[in-house]
Amino acid sequence: MAVAVLTELSxxxxxxxxxxxxxxxxxxxxxxxxVLQTNDGPRLVGLATxxxxxxxxxxxxxxxxxxxxxxAAVQQWLEYRVTRIDxxxxxxEADGVxxxxxxxxxxxxxxxxxxxTLADILAYHGLHPLMVALPVHEKERYxxxxxxxxxxxxxxxxxxxxxxxxxxxxxxxxxxx
Amino acid sequence: MAAGTLYTYPxxxxxxxxxxxxxxxxxxxxxxxxxxxxxxxxxxKTPEFLKKFPVGKVPAFEGADGFCVFESNAIAYYVxxxxxxxxxxxxxxxxxxxxxxxxxxxxxPASTWVFPTLGIMQYNKQATEHAKEEVKRxxxxxxxxxxxxxxxxxxxxxxxxxxxxxxxxxxxxxxLEPAFRQPYGNVTRWFVTCVNQPQFQSVxxxxxxxxxxxxFDAKKFAETQPKKETSKKEKTPKEMKKEEKxxxxxxxxxxxxxxxxxxEQVLAAEPKSKDPYAHLPKxxxxxxxxxxxxxxxxxxxxxxxxxxxxxxxxxxxxxYAEYRFPKELTQTFMSCNLITGMFQxxxxxxxxxxxxxxxxxxxxxxxxxxxxxxxxxELAFTLCEDWQIDYESYTWRKLDxxxxxxxxxxxxxxLWEGDFKNLGKPFNQGKxxx
Ligand SMILES: N[C@@H](CCC(=O)N[C@@H](CS)C(=O)NCC(=O)O)C(=O)O
Numbered sequence: 001m002a003v004a005v006l007t008e009l010s011x012x013x014x015x016x017x018x019x020x021x022x023x024x025x026x027x028x029x030x031x032x033x034x035v036l037q038t039n040d041g042p043r044l045v046g047l048a049t050x051x052x053x054x055x056x057x058x059x060x061x062x063x064x065x066x067x068x069x070x071x072a073a074v075q076q077w078l079e080y081r082v083t084r085i086d087x088x089x090x091x092x093e094a095d096g097v098x099x100x101x102x103x104x105x106x107x108x109x110x111x112x113x114x115x116x117t118l119a120d121i122l123a124y125h126g127l128h129p130l131m132v133a134l135p136v137h138e139k140e141r142y143x144x145x146x147x148x149x150x151x152x153x154x155x156x157x158x159x160x161x162x163x164x165x166x167x168x169x170x171x172x173x174x175x176x177x
Numbered sequence: 178m179a180a181g182t183l184y185t186y187p188x189x190x191x192x193x194x195x196x197x198x199x200x201x202x203x204x205x206x207x208x209x210x211x212x213x214x215x216x217x218x219x220x221x222k223t224p225e226f227l228k229k230f231p232v233g234k235v236p237a238f239e240g241a242d243g244f245c246v247f248e249s250n251a252i253a254y255y256v257x258x259x260x261x262x263x264x265x266x267x268x269x270x271x272x273x274x275x276x277x278x279x280x281x282x283x284x285x286p287a288s289t290w291v292f293p294t295l296g297i298m299q300y301n302k303q304a305t306e307h308a309k310e311e312v313k314r315x316x317x318x319x320x321x322x323x324x325x326x327x328x329x330x331x332x333x334x335x336x337x338x339x340x341x342x343x344x345x346x347x348x349x350x351x352x353l354e355p356a357f358r359q360p361y362g363n364v365t366r367w368f369v370t371c372v373n374q375p376q377f378q379s380v381x382x383x384x385x386x387x388x389x390x391x392x393f394d395a396k397k398f399a400e401t402q403p404k405k406e407t408s409k410k411e412k413t414p415k416e417m418k419k420e421e422k423x424x425x426x427x428x429x430x431x432x433x434x435x436x437x438x439x440x441e442q443v444l445a446a447e448p449k450s451k452d453p454y455a456h457l458p459k460x461x462x463x464x465x466x467x468x469x470x471x472x473x474x475x476x477x478x479x480x481x482x483x484x485x486x487x488x489x490x491x492x493x494x495x496x497y498a499e500y501r502f503p504k505e506l507t508q509t510f511m512s513c514n515l516i517t518g519m520f521q522x523x524x525x526x527x528x529x530x531x532x533x534x535x536x537x538x539x540x541x542x543x544x545x546x547x548x549x550x551x552x553x554x555e556l557a558f559t560l561c562e563d564w565q566i567d568y569e570s571y572t573w574r575k576l577d578x579x580x581x582x583x584x585x586x587x588x589x590x591x592l593w594e595g596d597f598k599n600l601g602k603p604f605n606q607g608k609x610x611x
Contacts, residue, residue, distance in 0.1 A: 067459040107366045109327050114373035143325060151327040169325045 005034050005047060008125050011160035012051055015121065016058035024050070031087050047086075047122070048078035055118055063118045073112035077119035085126035094130055098142045105144035109151070116155055124152045128162050140173050179256045180205040181240035184226075186217035190343050191249035192236040193380050195256050197339050200376035202258035206238075250276050253336055261336045271330040275337035278315075279344035286311035291347045296397025305393075312348065316361040323363040327370075334374065342371045346381070354390040379456035454529060454552045460492030464531060464552075468611045471531075476592050484587070490578040494554050497586060497599075498534075498571040500545035509605065512536045512545055516608050519567045523610065526557055532610035533590040538602035546600060548576075548590035549610075 006024050013020055026032040027045070036044045036053065044050050052075075055063045065071035084097055101123075105111075111119040131139075131149055139146045150167040153159050179202070185192035187210040199206045209215040220226055221233050229245045230237040238252040239245050246255050254262060263269030289308035292298035319341070322329070329337040349358075349368060358365050365386075371377055372384040467487065471480040506512045516534050523530070534547030551557050554575075558568035576583040589595030593607045 062458075068461075107362055107369075109366060109370040114370050147325050147327060151332050154332040167325070171325065 005032060007161065009034055009036075009047075009050060009054070011125070011162075012054055012121065014160055015157040016054055016060055017157075018054060018058050022054070022057075047082055048075070051078065051118055051122060062115070063121075065112055065117055066115070067113070070113040070117070074117045074119045077111045078122055081119075081122045081126045085123065085130075089130075097127075098130070098138075098145055101148075102142040102144040105148045109148070111148075116152065116158075120148075120152050121158055124149065124158060125162070128165075131165050132163070136168065137173050139167060140171055143171070178202065178204055179240060181238055181242075181244070182207045182209055183236055183238050183252070184215050184221065184230075185210050185236040186215075187211060189236060190346050193346075194249050194253040194336075194339050194343050195236060195238065196380045197343075197377055198253045198257040198261055198336060200379055201261055201334065202256060204256040206256060250280070250336075250340060253339065257336055260333060261339070263330060263335055268330055268335070272335050272337045275329050276340040279340045282315050282318075283312075283341065283344040286315070287344065287348050291351050293393040293398070294351050294391035295347075296394035296400070299398065300393035300395070316358075316364055319367075320361045320363045323367045328367065334371065334376075338367075338371050339377075342368060342377070346384075349386055350384075351387055351391045354387050357390065358386075375456045382453075382455050453557075457492060457553055460489045460552075462487050462489040462493055464528065464550075468531065471591070471609075471611065481588060481591060484591070485584075488578070492552065494551055495576045495578055495583060495587065496549040496551060496556065497574045497576055498547045498549055500571055502570065503544045506543050506545065507541050509536065509540055509543065512543055513606070513608070516545065520608065520610050522564060522567060526551075527611065530557060530610065533593070533607055534610065535590065535593065535597075535607035536605045537597060537600045538605060542602070543605065544600055544602055548586050 006026060009022075009024050010020065013022065022036055025035050025037075027035055033045060034047055034050055036050045038044060038053070044053055052064060055061065063074075065074040084093075089097065110116055111123060127145075127149065131145075134142075146167045149165065153162075153164055179199075183192060183195055183206050185208065189210075192208070192210075196206060196208070198204070210217075215221075217235065221230070221235055221237070226237075227233050229239060230247045232247055234247065236249050236252055237245070237247045238255065244255075246252055261272075263272040286308040288298075289304050290312060293300040293305065328334055329341060345368060369386070372381055378384075467480070467484055470483045474480055500506070500515075506515070513536065516536070519534075529552035530550060532547050532549040534545060537544050537546070556568065556573055558564040576586065585595070586599070589597055590607075593604060597604060
């Protein structure tokens with residue numbers, strides 16, 4: 001697990017086009033927490049904090065949201081990622097997450113605002129293990145998550161080391177439109 | 178990359194397709210939609226125009242290299258890029274499929290339903306009801322397609338999305354009220370996402386979805402429609418021409434070609450208001466709030482500190498302007514008229530600009546100068562042809578917001594007090610654009 005979150009941060013550096021100059025480490029514990037010692041500043045702790053910092057380092061602030069509402073929404077989904085998606089959720093918890101997300105994404109293309117943000121990127125990474133394991137009919141049940149996921153994974157640079165997941169665009173189990 | 182001139186009448190949704198495509202590709206397009214460059218109904222009927230564009234319709238595109246192309250979809254294709262056209266033959270075929278779908282399936286019922294609500298076509302209950310059913314049919318098709326897809330073809334915006342969105346613009350603006358569009362949530366999600374992409378926004382402005390289904394506008398229709406019964410001599414030459422044209426057309430074809438008149442009358446319909454700054458990120462600097470402070474409170478102790486505390490140099494810029502022809506300002510009153518006239522022409526900018534313009538010196542030895550605050554980093558003058566004259570009459574210099582010079586200029590011009598070292602002439606009088 002410790003490896004996973006550090007791999008994710010290096011992947012994010014790649015996605016953002018940053019040189020790999022940051023040194024990450026992890027606080028050991030039940031759930032490993034990433035740490036970044038900045039050059040001249042404080043020690044940053046936690047995925048959401050470090051990821052936001054990297055985005056600023058890369059001068060891609062638009063990934064944190066374009067307006068104050070969007071910025072708040074991005075932070076909300078980063079928190080959601082850490083509190084709800086991470087930490088080996090049980091089957092039931094995972095279903096709950098997918099149900100919530102599918103309802104939320106019914107009338108949205110992105111988690112915050114009308115463009116890809118850090119919220120989408122981190123949620124994508126966090127959900128990947130879950131989606132890999134999802135059988136076809138489940139992907140179809142959570143159709144809005146699937147649509148969102150297959151959109152986010154094709155963004156240049158977002159997928160990184162993760163394998164692409166296949167989604168069917170034609171629905172097999174639904175009757176009529 | 179394509180570059181050239183697009184001829185059209187203003188606010189033509191067919192032209193939007195090319196303009197949005199150009200936002201994605203970076204093609205440089207100059208729009209000629211108003212006199213002196215272009216007058217719809219006249220310019221496009223001149224022999225010179227017809228030589229380049231034999232159909233005489235707009236939009237029409239003339240490349241900087243002389244390449245000419247008409248038909249809005251062809252123009253959009255030409256100014257697009259690979260991603261928009263579809264990266265594989267299969268993707269390109271699907272793009273073409275949806276572009277054609279927009280023209281053949283969406284447009285006819287959309288026009289039949291929407292045009293009467295704009296008062297530009299007679300209402301016919303049966304035709305409208307039939308059109309509504311047809312619109313539902315295409316929305317069902319789109320909804321099913323978009324249920325599992327973010328965009329129409331592939332995972333990014335293509336000409337398919339641009340063409341289909343543009344063909345739905347009037348429907349979503351005029352008649353697709355919330356209850357009617359409710360069953361087609363996937364279409365609305367996709368539509369809203371598209372029109373909120375910065376590339377769409379900079380062409381369309383802020384798009385507002387219909388709140389209440391518009392009905393036939395009988396009054397407007399009566400006003401804009403030359404009555405068949407009116408005798409010839411009461412008609413304006415333009416109306417006569419139109420009637421003649423109609424009759425000629427009728428002879429040529431089986432049915433009346435309604436599109437001709439619709440186009441001209443869409444022109445008569447109110448232009449949509451659009452925000453030329455829609456593509457900029459929201460700014461924390463609220464101009465209205467500053468203006469209230471400036472008008473109602475002490476400039477030195479309240480308005481100026483407020484200004485510097487809240488000014489957002491990413492979202493706004495500060496400029497220094499000086500009148501280029503000071504020798505012509507022989508009388509003070511002329512200068513004042515000059516400034517007032519400029520303010521009047523720039524009226525539309527009041528929400529997004531502020532200025533203090535001052536006259537210094539006296540008769541025969543005066544100078545006009547000002548400090549301007551504009552939304553964005555560019556001068557606003559290119560947004561409207563009327564403003565060209567004011568732009569050309571001044572020299573404009575962008576100030577470095579963090580410089581001492583800028584701080585001093587802002588202070589002196591907002592206060593109308595100080596040394597005005599930049600001018601070397603004493604303050605005479607000032608005017609505020611707010
Ligand atoms: N299919 C053409 C239609 C163009 C068209 O109908 N243009 C109208 C204006 S909406 C026009 O220029 N009419 C002038 C005329 O027929 O004299 C396109 O999409 O470009």
